[in-house]
Amino acid sequence: DFARYAESFGARGVKIERGDRLTRVLEEAFSRDTVTVIECPIDYSVNYEAFSLELEHLVCSP
Structure with missing residues (x-):
């Protein structure tokens, strides 16, 4: 906490x-x-899904 x-x-x-x-x-x-400390719990599974969908369509070129 x-x-x-x-x-x-x-x-x-x-x-x-x-x-x-x-x-x-x-x-x-x-x-x-x-001084203020702001605690922001993050659901990393949602971030993973969002980035996976976004990165799935990227193509690296030489």
């Missing part, structure tokens, strides 16, 4: 579970005069 770990050092810690909260959390972080 990186957000709680940051808080243990006196920073502000925020954990977001959904991407639609990221903009608001970033705006709040930049408006404060303190």
Whole structure:
């Protein structure tokens, strides 16, 4: 839990579970005069699928 770990050092810690909260959390972080750690869990399986589909059509040429 990186957000709680940051808080243990006196920073502000925020954990977001959904991407639609990221903009608001970033705006709040930049408006404060303190360190903010934003924890954003990522589902790497989704990234793998997206990149696999995209890279499947690329051709390397000499």
